[in-house]
Amino acid sequence: MEGPLSGAAGPLPAAVLLLALVLDAYVGDAPRIRALPVHPAALLDRWIALLDSRLDRSNRGSGVLRVRGWIALIVVAGPAAAIGVGIDYVAAHSLLGWTLEVAVLVMAVACRGTHDRARHLQHALAGGSLEAARRAVVTLTDRDPAELDEYGVARAGVESLARTLDRGLVAPVLFFALLGLPGVLALWAVRRLAAFRAVSVSEAYAGPARRVARFLAWLPRRAAAFLIAAAALARPDAAAGAAIKASLRVGRGRGSERPIAAMAGALGLALGGPRRYPGRIVDRPWLGEGRARADARDIARALGLYRVAWALVGGVAAAILVVGWAA
Numbered sequence: 472m473e474g475p476l477s478g479a480a481g482p483l484p485a486a487v488l489l490l491a492l493v494l495d496a497y498v499g500d501a502p503r504i505r506a507l508p509v510h511p512a513a514l515l516d517r518w519i520a521l522l523d524s525r526l527d528r529s530n531r532g533s534g535v536l537r538v539r540g541w542i543a544l545i546v547v548a549g550p551a552a553a554i555g556v557g558i559d560y561v562a563a564h565s566l567l568g569w570t571l572e573v574a575v576l577v578m579a580v581a582c583r584g585t586h587d588r589a590r591h592l593q594h595a596l597a598g599g600s601l602e603a604a605r606r607a608v609v610t611l612t613d614r615d616p617a618e619l620d621e622y623g624v625a626r627a628g629v630e631s632l633a634r635t636l637d638r639g640l641v642a643p644v645l646f647f648a649l650l651g652l653p654g655v656l657a658l659w660a661v662r663r664l665a666a667f668r669a670v671s672v673s674e675a676y677a678g679p680a681r682r683v684a685r686f687l688a689w690l691p692r693r694a695a696a697f698l699i700a701a702a703a704l705a706r707p708d709a710a711a712g713a714a715i716k717a718s719l720r721v722g723r724g725r726g727s728e729r730p731i732a733a734m735a736g737a738l739g740l741a742l743g744g745p746r747r748y749p750g751r752i753v754d755r756p757w758l759g760e761g762r763a764r765a766d767a768r769d770i771a772r773a774l775g776l777y778r779v780a781w782a783l784v785g786g787v788a789a790a791i792l793v794v795g796w797a798a
Contacts, residue, residue, distance in 0.1 A: 485791040487569065488647060491576035492785045499583030511578065515660060519547060519667050526676065533675035540679040544664060548683075551660035555653030572652055579647075579655050581639035582781055585611065585631060589774060592628045596621060596767035618747040625765035629773040630742050633699065633734035636780055637727075638662075641698060642691035644784055658687055685726070692726045693718075696733035702779035703737040708772050710737055717759050728758055735759025738772055 526539040558575065562568025588610045595603040604624045605616035611631035619627060646654040665684035696718035703709035717736025718729045728743060735742040739761035745754050757763070 484647070484651070485788045487572045488576060488644065489785060489788040489792060491573050491580055492582075492781075492788065494573065494577045495580045495583050496781070497583075498577070499587060512663070515547070515551075515663055516667075519543075519664055522546065523667065523676075527673055529673060531673075533673070536673045536675040537678060540676040543676075544661070544679050544683060547664050548657045548660045551656040552653040555651065555656040558652055575652060575655065576643065576647065579643035579659055582635060582777075585635040585639065586774065586777060586781075589628050589632055589770060589777075592624070593767050593770035593774065596625060596770065615747050621766065622764045625767065625770055626740070626742050626744075626763070628770045629734060629738065629740065629765060630731050632773045632777045633695075633730040633742075636698060636777065637688075637692055637695035637730040640781065640784060641695040642688070645691050645694060646687075661687060689726060692729045695730040698780050698783065699730060699733040699737055699776060701783060702776045705779050706737075706772075706775055708738075709776055710739065713737060713739070713759075721758070725756075728755075732758040734773060734776070735761060737776060738769055740765055740769060 522543045526543055527536070531539070555575075558568060558571045560568075562572050588607065592604055592607040592611065595607045601621050601624070604621065605619060608614075608616050608619065608624045608627050612627045614627060616624070642658060643655050646658045650657075661680065661684050664680045667680075697715070700711045700714035700718070703711035703714050714733040714737035718733040721729045721732050731742050734740075735758045739759075741757045741759045741761050741763040742765075743755050743758040744763065745752065747753075
């Protein structure tokens with residue numbers, strides 16, 4: 472049975488979403504809460520680690536490991552979706568459900584934290600301290616900061632803002648709109664499972680989670696690129712047409728780069744490119760046709776786009792709320 476807060480097509484779900492966006496804007500990451508051992512993310516990570524220790528065995532054949540990968544995916548995403556269904560049911564009958572819905576969405580939406588860290592990075596660069604900027608960029612990327620010059624640090628900051636609009640705003644909002652809280656929790660579980668697969672022993676075991684995560688990201692990545700373009704319409708220092716053009720040029724199989732390409736086009740930058748991580752070098756194409764020498768002013772411009780995009784999503788939720796209650 473579907474509760475009144477399933478999906479975001481009506482005024483009540485829109486109110487929950489709007490409240491979650493406001494709370495995220497006010498509270499942000501709340502790192503002390505996230506660091507708690509009973510935080511859902513910590514509990515899920517321990518559950519995934521336990522599954523991997525039992526199922527991912529290098530002495531098994533690829534076919535067996537592939538089946539085990541699907542089993543791990545089901546026993547991680549299935550209960551997460553079931554919890555969402557349970558919260559929806561409670562929300563249909565009590566105020567506690569409302570509170571739980573909002574709390575879960577605040578966990579899933581993660582905009583304020585990246586905004587504040589990028590702003591700190593921008594201030595460090597503007598102050599002329601590359602070392603301070605390198606310390607700040609560590610919170611935004613897993614790249615080796617010692618290998619980044621001032622332009623690389625600035626590009627990393629801009630790229631992190633584009634990625635967060637995709638993963639921390641558009642994806643959870645879209646899944647809430649289409650599938651309600653069960654969809655949000657299933658998405659969250661699959662993404663954490665796929666992230667664990669970066670260090671998996673077996674490619675066959677890791678494959679199912681990675682494939683499903685890529686499938687679930689298909690629509691949000693494209694929507695995030697167009698959201699960046701829409702935000703550029705409201706900014707005199709950004710180009711909406713160039714954002715769309717750059718995102719459409721991203722080749723097949725590189726969907727994760729679409730929001731970054733849109734940000735590059737909007738700001739007249741070249742982002743992406745070859746990069747060095749601890750212990751390895753990854754050769755990636757440049758995104759956008761602008762300049763690669765980004766600076767603190769470009770981070771400030773990206774922050775402006777980020778805030779407009781954030782406000783646009785909140786504005787849509789508010790409009791649905793007003794129209795729904797007026798109808």
